[in-house]
Amino acid sequence: MPATDELRSESVPAAAARTCDHCGAAVPPSLIGENDAAQFCCAGCRAVWTVLHESGLDGYYAVQREAAAPGRAATPSGRSYAELDDPGFQGRICSATADGLLTTELYLEGVHCSACVWLVERLPRLLPGLADIRLDLPRSRASLAWDPRVTTLSAVARLLDSVGYPPHPLRGLRALEVRRREDRAMLARIGLAGAVAANVMGIAFALYGGMLSGIEPEFETLFRWASLAITVPSVIWGGGVFFRGAWAALRVRTLHMDLPISLGLIAGFLHGATSTIVGAGEVYFDSVATLIFLLLVGRYLQRRQQRAAADAAELLASLAPASARLIDGDAVRDVPIETLVAGARVEVRAGDTLPADGVVASGRSTLDVSLLSGESRPVDVGPGDRVHAGTLNVSGRLEVLVDSTGEDTRVGRLMKLVEEHARRRAPVVQLADRISGHFVAAVLLLAGLTVALWLPVDPSRAVEHAVALLIVTCPCALGLATPLAVSAAIGQAARAGLLVKGADVIEKLTHPGRLWLDKTGTLTSGRFTLVHWAGDDDVKPLVAAVEAASSHPVARALVAALGTPATGVVDAIETTGRGMTGHVAGRTVIVGSPAFVAGVVGPIPPAISEAVGGATRDGLTPLVVAVDGVARAVAALGDPLRPDAAGALARLRQRGWRLGILSGDDRRVVAGAGRRLGLDGGDVHGGVTPEEKLGAVRRALAEGPVVMVGDGVNDSAALAAASVGIAVHGGAEAALAAADVFVTRPGVTPIAELFDGAHRAMRVVRRNLVFSLLYNVAGVALAMTGVLNPLVAAILMPLSSLTVIVSSYRARTFRAPVAEA
Numbered sequence: 001m002p003a004t005d006e007l008r009s010e011s012v013p014a015a016a017a018r019t020c021d022h023c024g025a026a027v028p029p030s031l032i033g034e035n036d037a038a039q040f041c042c043a044g045c046r047a048v049w050t051v052l053h054e055s056g057l058d059g060y061y062a063v064q065r066e067a068a069a070p071g072r073a074a075t076p077s078g079r080s081y082a083e084l085d086d087p088g089f090q091g092r093i094c095s096a097t098a099d100g101l102l103t104t105e106l107y108l109e110g111v112h113c114s115a116c117v118w119l120v121e122r123l124p125r126l127l128p129g130l131a132d133i134r135l136d137l138p139r140s141r142a143s144l145a146w147d148p149r150v151t152t153l154s155a156v157a158r159l160l161d162s163v164g165y166p167p168h169p170l171r172g173l174r175a176l177e178v179r180r181r182e183d184r185a186m187l188a189r190i191g192l193a194g195a196v197a198a199n200v201m202g203i204a205f206a207l208y209g210g211m212l213s214g215i216e217p218e219f220e221t222l223f224r225w226a227s228l229a230i231t232v233p234s235v236i237w238g239g240g241v242f243f244r245g246a247w248a249a250l251r252v253r254t255l256h257m258d259l260p261i262s263l264g265l266i267a268g269f270l271h272g273a274t275s276t277i278v279g280a281g282e283v284y285f286d287s288v289a290t291l292i293f294l295l296l297v298g299r300y301l302q303r304r305q306q307r308a309a310a311d312a313a314e315l316l317a318s319l320a321p322a323s324a325r326l327i328d329g330d331a332v333r334d335v336p337i338e339t340l341v342a343g344a345r346v347e348v349r350a351g352d353t354l355p356a357d358g359v360v361a362s363g364r365s366t367l368d369v370s371l372l373s374g375e376s377r378p379v380d381v382g383p384g385d386r387v388h389a390g391t392l393n394v395s396g397r398l399e400v401l402v403d404s405t406g407e408d409t410r411v412g413r414l415m416k417l418v419e420e421h422a423r424r425r426a427p428v429v430q431l432a433d434r435i436s437g438h439f440v441a442a443v444l445l446l447a448g449l450t451v452a453l454w455l456p457v458d459p460s461r462a463v464e465h466a467v468a469l470l471i472v473t474c475p476c477a478l479g480l481a482t483p484l485a486v487s488a489a490i491g492q493a494a495r496a497g498l499l500v501k502g503a504d505v506i507e508k509l510t511h512p513g514r515l516w517l518d519k520t521g522t523l524t525s526g527r528f529t530l531v532h533w534a535g536d537d538d539v540k541p542l543v544a545a546v547e548a549a550s551s552h553p554v555a556r557a558l559v560a561a562l563g564t565p566a567t568g569v570v571d572a573i574e575t576t577g578r579g580m581t582g583h584v585a586g587r588t589v590i591v592g593s594p595a596f597v598a599g600v601v602g603p604i605p606p607a608i609s610e611a612v613g614g615a616t617r618d619g620l621t622p623l624v625v626a627v628d629g630v631a632r633a634v635a636a637l638g639d640p641l642r643p644d645a646a647g648a649l650a651r652l653r654q655r656g657w658r659l660g661i662l663s664g665d666d667r668r669v670v671a672g673a674g675r676r677l678g679l680d681g682g683d684v685h686g687g688v689t690p691e692e693k694l695g696a697v698r699r700a701l702a703e704g705p706v707v708m709v710g711d712g713v714n715d716s717a718a719l720a721a722a723s724v725g726i727a728v729h730g731g732a733e734a735a736l737a738a739a740d741v742f743v744t745r746p747g748v749t750p751i752a753e754l755f756d757g758a759h760r761a762m763r764v765v766r767r768n769l770v771f772s773l774l775y776n777v778a779g780v781a782l783a784m785t786g787v788l789n790p791l792v793a794a795i796l797m798p799l800s801s802l803t804v805i806v807s808s809y810r811a812r813t814f815r816a817p818v819a820e821a
Helices: 041-054 060-067 087-095 115-122 153-162 171-215 216-240 238-253 258-279 285-319 409-425 432-456 457-472 476-495 501-508 519-523 537-547 553-562 593-602 604-615 647-652 667-676 690-701 713-719 733-738 749-784 790-810
Strands: 102-109 129-134 141-146 167-168 324-330 329-337 345-346 358-364 365-368 379-383 397-405 496-498 513-516 529-535 569-574 579-584 587-592 621-625 632-639 660-661 707-712 724-727 740-742
Touching: 041 153, 060 115, 087 102, 102 153, 115 129, 115 647, 141 153, 153 167, 171 216, 171 285, 216 238, 216 258, 216 285, 238 258, 238 285, 258 285, 329 660, 397 790, 432 457, 432 749, 457 749, 476 501, 476 749, 476 790, 496 733, 496 749, 501 749, 513 519, 513 690, 519 667, 519 707, 529 537, 529 553, 529 604, 537 553, 537 579, 537 587, 537 621, 537 632, 553 621, 553 632, 579 593, 587 593, 593 621, 593 632, 604 621, 604 632, 647 660, 647 749, 660 667, 660 690, 690 713, 707 713, 713 724, 740 749, 749 790
Parallel strands: 513 660, 513 707, 707 724, 724 740
Antiparallel strands: 102 141, 102 167, 129 141, 324 329, 324 345, 345 397, 358 397, 365 379, 496 740, 529 632, 569 579, 579 587, 587 621, 621 632
């Protein structure tokens, strides 16, 4: 037995390993085949590599190398996907074409680079009846068409699954098609307005040239009437978007930004039309057409941003289990999850996600509940224990008696809370909109005042000066000041790995308040790892050999950390929730909880007990290792903090945010993390349920702005309720649906960069607004004094918009991460 001073704590070295021929990841030592030409990190990668080579699609690897894309481990599920052939189910997700084909869209897991597109779009070569597949890489959506007389949707799904892209049906395709029609109509308006603006601008150059060097009267008349005729469709169809908005505002007796826009368009067009008819005066069709085009582009960008949250919600529904294994007598069959009812008995195998809430009827296993509760440690379950939809079965087979399905499950109720808070959240009032009502009233008042002042002086010029005022103050620059600056900032944020769903988010991040952070997966990596080893190093290969026989997360962490296992494992036995026992090279090895090991070998020596106590105080999970009846070492496992967590949180404190942790993890673990991050103990809360997280956010909202940062389903209701919800890299799809921002890069530093970029973006917005207001003040003064005529006003108006555009897109608000050499 080692003495107390021989016990030591040290960082665990990574084991040397060969790389996987499919994904490039390190191959665990236990899976290396010394005589095999190809090596694989898991059975999934081996299966996909074999399929690609046998099918003649091994060119995938060449495309992947050319794209310099990182590989990903393949995860084929081996499911039958029979539920996709259910007629009622297909009626909801499929559409028929005129030539007898069926079409649908599927969400594909594992899509990450152009090589994936190359592979997926060549799959029709392998399956007769599969007519076409097109993959939308950014959204991981595959649009496919097949002949139901030749093949089935389940066969297509199995093919996709076999090459490492498990598919999920997309719900809500009917609503998606409606939105696509709306987008196509808006793009058609933009196309028409752009074409009209280009043509009318060309004619305007001829008219302006004629003013300087002379033009034949008949040509001037022709050009005027041509401009009028070309502009009419743009005003009626393109400008109709703003006219309808202005009319709606008048009906509810509010002053909306669409009202001065509509007045400017109508005033410019009518003045130009009158001048054309009477053959005297200026025409402003080029300014009107250009204004309509620019405003339609801004409106389209705004609509696309608002759609982001709805798209994420669809993705959430798509990633929920599409089927369940229903036990029907002695048979087990796959059924659509919508057909499950209370009282049904379902089989849940290792690797499956639970499809419903219920009680374990038979079997023992370990569940990964981090998605729902935030608990980083696996939870052991057996007969009589309650289990919830959305949790992952890690190790053994279970039979579950269903008592709640769909919206009645715990995860379903959480999603309902997400939807309710999304509806309750007050609509965004942009900085420009806050002053638009006063702006509209002021413009109308000044235009009337201009007419009143000039009527006694020169009645013929009174209307002309009022029109010049309406044109020069037409709020194009003011209307574009906020959306363009924010759109440019959101685009730069996306390139920096920060996906912002709405323009309002940028402004809210600049007002300090309470910032709550989840621990597991946010401040930590979310994976169980070996943090410390105390004791005899010589027993490490023995431990690795015994644990290699288990699929438990603790066992995988030990195997990954302890290096090459010893050979000769005999009779390895796993006691669920307690530990492993095995015989290695003639030696008896026990690895498990202190109580489990003590129950087998007797009292734990003081030195080992002290190491166990130290691990417990640090919030780690201690495992005792006994060899041949003697306790020899302690392995302390946990979920360590990310290296950049402390520095990033310090930056957020400097911006005035009050930081705290809300975690479902063990209270001791969370308290230890808070101490290492320098947080006040009163702001660190462990063992918090999703409902309690929501309550904490609601209470903080009464005091000011609240930002919630998380990654799991357990965080989704709090993310939706907060002023701004931020979902971090690797988070659950429920968190993505509820959040306002999705961070695609790992670590805590990108969160601090988000706040820094938001402050820079708001400075650009304020700069644009100040310029726009100064421009309008100057324009009003010049128009009312008669210095500015309608022609000069028409020239100045687009120049002001151009200045705002350049200011917005030249600003560097979010900086893309610098690639490491």
